[in-house]
Amino acid sequence: MSAPVEIYEGAIDKGLEGVVACTTGISSIVDATLCFRGYTIEDIAAKSTFEEVIYLLWNDKLPNKDELKQFRKELLAEMTLAPDLVKHLQGLPTQNVHPMAWLRTAVSSLALWDQDSQKLDVENQRRIGKRLVAKMGPLVALFERTRKGQPFVPANPEKSIAWNFLHMLFGKEPDADIVHIFDVCLILHADHELNCSAFSARVTASSLSDIYSDITSAIGTLKGPLHGGANEQVMLMLKKIGSVDAAKKWIENALANKEKVMGFGHRVYKNGDPRAKILRKMSEEITKKIGEPHWYQMSAMIDDTVQREKGLLPNVDFYSATVYYSMGIPTDLFTPIFAVSRVSGWLAHVFEQYGNNRIYRPRGKWVGKQGLKYP
Ligand code: ACO
Numbered sequence: 001m002s003a004p005v006e007i008y009e010g011a012i013d014k015g016l017e018g019v020v021a022c023t024t025g026i027s028s029i030v031d032a033t034l035c036f037r038g039y040t041i042e043d044i045a046a047k048s049t050f051e052e053v054i055y056l057l058w059n060d061k062l063p064n065k066d067e068l069k070q071f072r073k074e075l076l077a078e079m080t081l082a083p084d085l086v087k088h089l090q091g092l093p094t095q096n097v098h099p100m101a102w103l104r105t106a107v108s109s110l111a112l113w114d115q116d117s118q119k120l121d122v123e124n125q126r127r128i129g130k131r132l133v134a135k136m137g138p139l140v141a142l143f144e145r146t147r148k149g150q151p152f153v154p155a156n157p158e159k160s161i162a163w164n165f166l167h168m169l170f171g172k173e174p175d176a177d178i179v180h181i182f183d184v185c186l187i188l189h190a191d192h193e194l195n196c197s198a199f200s201a202r203v204t205a206s207s208l209s210d211i212y213s214d215i216t217s218a219i220g221t222l223k224g225p226l227h228g229g230a231n232e233q234v235m236l237m238l239k240k241i242g243s244v245d246a247a248k249k250w251i252e253n254a255l256a257n258k259e260k261v262m263g264f265g266h267r268v269y270k271n272g273d274p275r276a277k278i279l280r281k282m283s284e285e286i287t288k289k290i291g292e293p294h295w296y297q298m299s300a301m302i303d304d305t306v307q308r309e310k311g312l313l314p315n316v317d318f319y320s321a322t323v324y325y326s327m328g329i330p331t332d333l334f335t336p337i338f339a340v341s342r343v344s345g346w347l348a349h350v351f352e353q354y355g356n357n358r359i360y361r362p363r364g365k366w367v368g369k370q371g372l373k374y375p
Contacts, residue, residue, distance in 0.1 A: 010363060010365070012365055015267070017267065021194060021199070021360070022194070022202065022352075022353070022356075023356070024193065024194065024349070024352060025037070025060060025352070026057055026191055026193070026345065026348045026349060026352060027057075027191045027192060027193050027345070028193065029192075029193050029268050029269070031271060032269060032271045032272050032273070032274055033274065034192070034274050034275065036053065036056060036057060036190070036191060037056050037057065037060055037061070039056070039062075040274075041187075041188065041274055041275060041278075042274065042278065044056075044187055045184050045187050045188055045278055048062075048187060049160065049183060049187075050160065050161055050162060050183050050186040050187055050190070050341070050344075051068070051071065051072050051075060051076075051160060051161065052068055053186075053187050053190050053344065054071075054075070054133060054190070054344045055067070055068060055071050057190060057191055057344055057345060057347075057348040058126070058129065058344075058347065058348050058351065073157075074130055075130050075133065075134050075161075076134065076155075076157040076158075076159075076160075076161070076164075077134075077157050078130045078131045078133075078134035078135060079134045079135060079137070079138050079155035079157060079161070079164055080138075080154065080155050080157070081135060081138050081139070081142065081152075081154075081155075082113060084113075085109070085110070085113050086142065086152050088109065089106055089109065089139070089142055089143075089146070090142070090146050090152070092105060092106070094143060094146050094147035095147060097147075098223070098332065099140065099143050099144075099332050099333055099335070099336045100219065100222070100223040100229070100335050100336055100339070101223070102143050103136075103139060103140060103143065103219055103336050103339060104216055104219045104220055104223070106139045106142075106143070107132070107136070107139070107212065107215055107216050107219055108212060108213075108216045110131070110132070110135065110212060111210065111212035111213075114128065114131070114212070116128075117210050117211075117212055118210050120208065120210070120211075120354060122351075125211060125350075125351055125354060126351075128211045128212070129211070129347040129351070132211070132212075132215055132343055132347065133161075133343050133344050133347060134161065136339060136340045136343045137161055137164060137165035137168070137340045138155055138164065138165075138168055140165070140169075140333060140336040140337065140339075140340055141153065141165060141168035141169045142168075143336070144169055144330065144333060145168075145169070145171070150171065152168075153167060153168040153171050154168075155168065160179070160183065161183075161186065161340075162179050162180075162182045162183035162186055163179045165182065165337075165340060166178065166179060166182060166327070169329070169333075170328070177289075178327055181282060181286060181323065181327070182327065184278075184282070185279075185282075185320060185323060185324070185337075185341070186340065186341040187341075188275045188278060188279065188316065188320075188341075189275075189316065189320075189338055189341035189342055190341050190342065190344045190345050191342070191344065191345025191348060191349075192316075192342075192345065193268070195227070196221050196222075196224075196226075196227045197218040197219075197221040197222040197227060197228065197342065197346065198218065198342075198345060198346055198349045199221075200217045200218050200220070200221035201214040201215060201217055201218035201221075201346040201349055201350050201353075202214075202349050202350060202352075202353045202360070203217070203360045204217040204218075204350075205349075205350040205353040205354055205357070206353055206357055206358065206359045206360045207359055208354075208357070208359075211347070211350060214346065214350045215343060215346055215347070215350075218339075218342075218343075218346045219339055222335065222338060222339055222342060223335060225262065228317070228335045228338040228339070228342070229335050230262045230263055230315070230317035231263070231316075231317040231318075231320050231321045231324070231334040231335060231338060232321075232331055232332055232334045232335050233262035233263075234262045234263040234317055234318055234321035235321040235322070235324075235325055235331045235334065236331060237261075237262055238295060238298055238299065238321065238322070239331075241298060241302075243294065243298070244294050244297045244298050244301060247298045247301040247302055247305075248301055248305055251301070251302045251305045251306065252305060252309065255305075255306065255309050255310060261302070261306055261310075261312070262317065262318075263314055263315060263317045263318030263319075263321065264306050264310075264312040264313065264314055264315065264318065265312045265313075265315065266313075266315045269313070269315070271313070272313040272314075273313065273314065273315045273316055275315075275316040276313070276314040276315055276316055276318055276319055279316065279318075279319035279320050279323060280299075280300075280303075280314070280319045282319070282323050283295070283296045283299060283319040283320075283322045283323050283326075284296045284300075286322075286323055286326040286327070287322055287326050289326070290326045292326065295322040295325060295326070296322055299318065299319060299321075299322055303318070320334070321334060324337060
């Protein structure tokens with residue numbers, strides 16, 4: 001057999017590391033500084049609400065008071081799920097099903113309840129965007145209540161996305177401090193430059209497919225444990241370790257065995273993820289508040305050990321795990337919650353892609369057989 005013929009001579013960047021695939025004005029990462037539309041994540045997390053951040057990501061400016069009021073009104077009205085849609089979704093399997101698989105199907109189903117799902121004019125893009133970002137939390141809550149055999153709790157359009165999610169999930173008035181912490185989590189996860197799922201959404205959009213398809217692609221991508229699925233894996237790891245005393249030895253063994261430690265490392269940040277620093281503080285406070293500080297102490301011990309032994313720093317998924325756990329959120333909902341937030345960024349990316357489109361179509365370097373005689 002002859003050697004593979006070189007068809008494409010371009011350099012290979014496995015995982016597209018270092019490849020600049022598009023221009024973007026949504027979020028930037030420079031060293032360890034993350035900005036949304038030019039504002040640092042630290043400022044935004046301290047001063048904004050999630051609804052305001054969605055406006056910022058989609059409009060390239062912070063809203064004034066009236067703009068925010070109008071945007072919130074239109075957005076929050078979209079949280080309602082139509083009774084026949086709820087009935088359809090309640091009929092989907094929920095037992096032994098990963099919530100991200102259910103969410104992927106649910107979001108795809110939303111297109112069937114939208115007569116204009118295929119239209120890509122700017123007005124329609126924004127309409128579908130509001131529909132998707134507002135409904136993501138209610139969908140996740142519907143999943144949880146359906147699998148527990150509990151009735152669906154309808155949305156209250158007078159309240160925020162964060163308040164509604166906690167209310168619809170637990171079926172009771174949420175604690176104001178917890179609503180605030182959750183809102184900050186939604187802000188921290190809202191966008192992150194050309195991450196794997198945003199890229200996936202943009203690739204789908206680049207074929208001029210519809211927005212429901214773009215977001216369904218992104219959910220499938222976020223689900224993986226190397227991306228958004230890591231937060232769930234972090235909590236499973238902490239539960240497996242069980243105690244602060246066991247943490248150091250466990251993690252040293254894992255590193256000696258060359259195991260991947262979930263919630264550490266990042267393709268872009270080599271000097272630390274600024275979101276992890278904010279979440280570390282939140283984890284310390286909230287685990288103390290619920291009287292279970294050992295979850296933070298274990299995490300801090302693992303963090304110190306992995307930094308010392310491997311030089312790797314925690315990413316956004318590491319401390320968010322104990323923050324969500326402390327709110328009483330089931331572990332397998334951690335990644336769906338990531339989607340409740342990140343859908344805002346995915347939408348900003350697909351709007352940007354439609355506005356300046358060229359289909360993504362890279363090449364693959366041929367390493368297979370060539371010139372075989374068909375028998
Ligand atoms: N635990 C142990 N070793 C690690 C880890 C880790 N979490 N992350 C990277 N390394 C090691 C690799 O084994 C590799 O070592 P080697 O050169 O000796 O082979 C080196 O560090 C470089 O790692 P890569 O895998 O090449 O880094 P890459 O940029 O391809 O991947 C990723 C980045 C996927 C985040 C990786 O660090 C990882 O798998 N982390 C764990 C999963 C995780 O937390 N994902 C969430 C990321 S944030 C997000 O997507 C929301």
